[in-house]
Amino acid sequence: MAVNPARDLPRLAAVIGIGVFALLPMAKLPAFYDSFLYLVFFWISLSTSWTLLSGFAGYFSLGHAAFFGIGMYATAVLSAKFDVPFLLTLPVAAAIPALLAVGIGAVVFRLRRLRGELFALLTLAVTFVIATIVLNTPIDGGGGIVMSAVPLPAIMPTPTGSIYALGFVLCVGTLAIAWKVAHSRLGMGLFAIHDDEDVAEAKGVPTFRYKLSAFALSAGIAGAVGGVHAMYVGFLTVSGTFELTVPLYVVLMSVIGGSRSWFGPAIGAAFITTLLYAFISGGEAMIGRALVGVILIVAILWLPDGLVPALKKWLARRRPAIAKPAIVHVAPVVATARPLGERVLLQVRGAAKRFGGLQALAGVDLDVREGEILGLVGPNGSGKTTLINVISGFYPLSGGTITIDGAEIGHVPAHAIARRGVARTYQIPRPFVNMTVLDNVILAATFGGPPRRAADIRDEALHWIGFTGLAGKEDVLPAGLNLHERKFLELARALAAKPKLLLLDEVLSGLNPAEVDNAIRLVRAIRAQGATIVFVEHLMRAVIELSDRIAVLNEGKLFALGAPRDVMRDPRVVSIYLGKAYAA
Amino acid sequence: MPSVTLLGQALISGVLAGGLYGLLAMGLSLSWGLLRLVNLSHFALAFLAAYIVYELGTNYHVEPWWSAAMVVPAMFAIGAGQHWLFDRFKVNELGSLLMTFSFAVILEVAIQLYWTADFRRYETEYATRSLKVGPFYIPVLDLTLCIVAGALAWGTWLWLRQTYVGKALRAAAEDPEIAAAYGVNHKKLAYLLSGIGAAYAGVAGTFIALIATLAPAQIWTYLGVVFAVVIIGRLGNPLGALLAGMLIGASESLAQAVLSPAWSPIVSFSVLIVILLWDPEWL
Numbered sequence: 001m002a003v004n005p006a007r008d009l010p011r012l013a014a015v016i017g018i019g020v021f022a023l024l025p026m027a028k029l030p031a032f033y034d035s036f037l038y039l040v041f042f043w044i045s046l047s048t049s050w051t052l053l054s055g056f057a058g059y060f061s062l063g064h065a066a067f068f069g070i071g072m073y074a075t076a077v078l079s080a081k082f083d084v085p086f087l088l089t090l091p092v093a094a095a096i097p098a099l100l101a102v103g104i105g106a107v108v109f110r111l112r113r114l115r116g117e118l119f120a121l122l123t124l125a126v127t128f129v130i131a132t133i134v135l136n137t138p139i140d141g142g143g144g145i146v147m148s149a150v151p152l153p154a155i156m157p158t159p160t161g162s163i164y165a166l167g168f169v170l171c172v173g174t175l176a177i178a179w180k181v182a183h184s185r186l187g188m189g190l191f192a193i194h195d196d197e198d199v200a201e202a203k204g205v206p207t208f209r210y211k212l213s214a215f216a217l218s219a220g221i222a223g224a225v226g227g228v229h230a231m232y233v234g235f236l237t238v239s240g241t242f243e244l245t246v247p248l249y250v251v252l253m254s255v256i257g258g259s260r261s262w263f264g265p266a267i268g269a270a271f272i273t274t275l276l277y278a279f280i281s282g283g284e285a286m287i288g289r290a291l292v293g294v295i296l297i298v299a300i301l302w303l304p305d306g307l308v309p310a311l312k313k314w315l316a317r318r319r320p321a322i323a324k325p326a327i328v329h330v331a332p333v334v335a336t337a338r339p340l341g342e343r344v345l346l347q348v349r350g351a352a353k354r355f356g357g358l359q360a361l362a363g364v365d366l367d368v369r370e371g372e373i374l375g376l377v378g379p380n381g382s383g384k385t386t387l388i389n390v391i392s393g394f395y396p397l398s399g400g401t402i403t404i405d406g407a408e409i410g411h412v413p414a415h416a417i418a419r420r421g422v423a424r425t426y427q428i429p430r431p432f433v434n435m436t437v438l439d440n441v442i443l444a445a446t447f448g449g450p451p452r453r454a455a456d457i458r459d460e461a462l463h464w465i466g467f468t469g470l471a472g473k474e475d476v477l478p479a480g481l482n483l484h485e486r487k488f489l490e491l492a493r494a495l496a497a498k499p500k501l502l503l504l505d506e507v508l509s510g511l512n513p514a515e516v517d518n519a520i521r522l523v524r525a526i527r528a529q530g531a532t533i534v535f536v537e538h539l540m541r542a543v544i545e546l547s548d549r550i551a552v553l554n555e556g557k558l559f560a561l562g563a564p565r566d567v568m569r570d571p572r573v574v575s576i577y578l579g580k581a582y583a584a
Numbered sequence: 585m586p587s588v589t590l591l592g593q594a595l596i597s598g599v600l601a602g603g604l605y606g607l608l609a610m611g612l613s614l615s616w617g618l619l620r621l622v623n624l625s626h627f628a629l630a631f632l633a634a635y636i637v638y639e640l641g642t643n644y645h646v647e648p649w650w651s652a653a654m655v656v657p658a659m660f661a662i663g664a665g666q667h668w669l670f671d672r673f674k675v676n677e678l679g680s681l682l683m684t685f686s687f688a689v690i691l692e693v694a695i696q697l698y699w700t701a702d703f704r705r706y707e708t709e710y711a712t713r714s715l716k717v718g719p720f721y722i723p724v725l726d727l728t729l730c731i732v733a734g735a736l737a738w739g740t741w742l743w744l745r746q747t748y749v750g751k752a753l754r755a756a757a758e759d760p761e762i763a764a765a766y767g768v769n770h771k772k773l774a775y776l777l778s779g780i781g782a783a784y785a786g787v788a789g790t791f792i793a794l795i796a797t798l799a800p801a802q803i804w805t806y807l808g809v810v811f812a813v814v815i816i817g818r819l820g821n822p823l824g825a826l827l828a829g830m831l832i833g834a835s836e837s838l839a840q841a842v843l844s845p846a847w848s849p850i851v852s853f854s855v856l857i858v859i860l861l862w863d864p865e866w867l
Contacts, residue, residue: 121811122860125853128808132850244804290693293686300683301673
């Protein structure tokens with residue numbers, strides 16, 4: 001195998017580093033070193049586990065002390081009161097918090113409005129509730145639990161060395177898990193949830209399951225870390241365990257290091273722990289705390305993304321990337337449209353959607369044939385976008401049925417509908433703002449289309465980027481695109497999912513005439529590739545040029561349906577657009 | 585089962601104690617609801633005010649009401665100063681939470697360095713006075729607190745609802761850009777509101793000095809309950825904050841009387857969790 005210094009050097013360094021740290025207790029250093037390094041590992045594990053949900057998916061939890069504390073108490077109770085061997089208690093210490101997280105998540109992740117600070121405060125509240133329960137039940141009973149009688153397995157020559165070794169194993173394991181998650185489908189989905197959860201769901205990310213998995217993983221690791229920590233502290237009290245400083249330090253470390261990066265929290269944790277330890281051992285613990293506060297303020301003001309992303313940006317500037325030749329193979333578009341099939345792809349029957357007192361859809365019947373382009377028009381508030389939203393699963397139906405290829409989808413979650421081959425675009429483009437153009441499209445291809453190899457997905461994504469005319473912008477963040485390009489990014493994402501049915505919501509609005517022509521050509525080319533298209537549009541020129549049939553909605557009902565010229569000459573249709581006086 | 589008198593007394597003490605929760609929650613609720621800034625240092629500011637009132641009263645024999653007259657404007661200035669940082673660096677909601685946490689830690693350290701970690705008690709003649717209404721005792725200080733809190737909450741509520749400045753603030757909270765297009769000077773108003781929020785911390789601090797025993801670590805004891813109160817009372821609604829504070833205070837006090845004091849923390853958070861999950865229209 002060829003030696004690749006850029007890749008193999010860090011690996012070699014990692015292996016040597018792990019080896020040296022693993023064998024360090026053999027050197028029988030003074031207990032001070034074991035104990036200090038254990039604390040570094042402890043905070044690395046804890047802050048990295050926090051990042052799995054809160055950093056990656058953006059659901060800030062202030063409840064990490066709850067999971068960590070449950071782990072501590074699980075180990076303490078089992079080993080000190082029931083004489084379970086210490087190592088056997090660790091899986092339990094991980095399992096109970098993980099189950100609790102699943103329980104909490106199963107309830108709270110169903111709430112649509114639960115975002116940001118509400119989740120943070122809810123998890124904080126859970127911490128207080130659990131602390132109160134532990135304090136008032138025989139789990140603790142107010143007296144605390146002493147661990148001194150629990151035998152510690154002699155992994156290393158000294159007891160502190162053994163605890164060190166356990167802490168080290170957890171730390172390496174946690175980092176490995178974080179790396180694995182960050183480079184997997186799960187991680188990709190979590191990053192998308194962080195940027196825009198609704199869009200992630202519409203692109204096929206099973207958001208509920210992913211959040212739940214990340215939450216359980218995060219809580220489980222915190223529990224196991226707590227289990228080992230119970231042995232380290234030796235004496236557990238409720239006030240010392242369910243402390244507010246745990247979640248706050250964890251957040252602090254992750255934010256300073258960079259919470260969207262898998263190793264950012266580790267950097268932050270090592271930095272802060274060393275700093276605090278230096279002050280505590282120097283007898284200036286209070287000053288140390290204040291200094292951490294000052295550092296956090298400075299970090300938020302000048303490095304809002306954290307150290308690691310800031311360093312990466314700095315490195316990228318120092319070492320300008322070698323311009324890679326943008327060779328994009330765009331498959332030639334077969335311009336011959338297939339004859340319209342008679343098969344019905346999308347069938348809408350009596351679709352109704354109510355918002356409180358407002359009847360947005362009042363029983364719509366519509367058949368969309370395979371391979372056709374159906375224009376959806378109607379005055380503002382007639383229910384066009386709502387219809388798109390119920391077909392794509394953003395809203396559940398209040399009544400009626402919607403079927404794709406004969407399968408009912410009216411009450412199926414949006415991500416499952418996306419996987420059945422329905423893709424959509426948004427009127428106001430909603431790209432994932434922290435992902436490059438290429439990553440945006442790769443995400444849609446990964447979750448929307450059939451399972452394939454990562455390399456194939458990448459090639460396909462590049463193909464669609466070229467197809468929509470965005471070649472050369474692969475590594476640009478969406479903020480660097482203009483409106484026209486963002487709309488085309490929307491299209492590229494939708495196409496990468498290889499949809500059977502493509503729902504376009506006002507792709508032309510806000511474009512200038514030349515851009516509109518460009519977009520119309522593109523929509524034709526998309527149909528030529530075999531997709532069925534339903535598009536909402538106000539621009540009549542485009543509707544008439546593109547549509548095979550036009551459906552007119554008015555007041556939540558299907559008002560007219562037919563060939564473009566016939567429908568637009570229908571006096572009833574003219575009257576709902578312009579008022580009765582013009583209908584003649 | 586405790587007697588009816590005991591329960592009644594618990595209810596009264598609870599509602600009165602809840603007045604402090606409400607008073608602390610009001611400032612937080614205003615800045616969170618109308619400026620989208622979560623100010624964790626609110627509690628530290630209240631304790632700083634309390635320590636200053638204690639210091640002036642114990643060492644210089646200044647009447648607490650005169651101390652308050654000095655401390656409250658000072659807190660207003662600190663609040664406006666904090667807002668300058670938020671504004672200058674365009675700090676978002678989460679950033680404000682982390683930043684003000686840091687402020688709180690720094691203030692806690694400063695307090696501990698000056699006043700030490702020992703418990704401090706401001707002895708005044710007011711502390712022991714109480715009214716007797718039927719079989720119940722009503723501590724005068726707690727009653728004063730509730731009256732002041734009620735007046736402030738109602739006044740602020742009216743101000744937000746009735747005056748141009750209040751309406752402009754609420755409009756700016758909904759959509760700063762549109763409000764600005766209608767000529768609302770959001771930035772100036774935000775300074776005013778931040779100052780008012782911190783000034784309320786000063787008022788709360790004065791009462792904390794009179795009612796409670798002071799220690800630097802106490803800063804964090806109110807955090808959980810008051811946040812629950814802020815959310816239950818609805819963000820940006822001072823009257824709601826006060827009522828929610830009294831509701832939580834009363835339920836805690838009843839829980840203490842019926843169950844045991846150790847169980848009381850569970851009350852406010854259970855109420856909060858239930859309300860968050862129930863997700864009613866008015867939240």
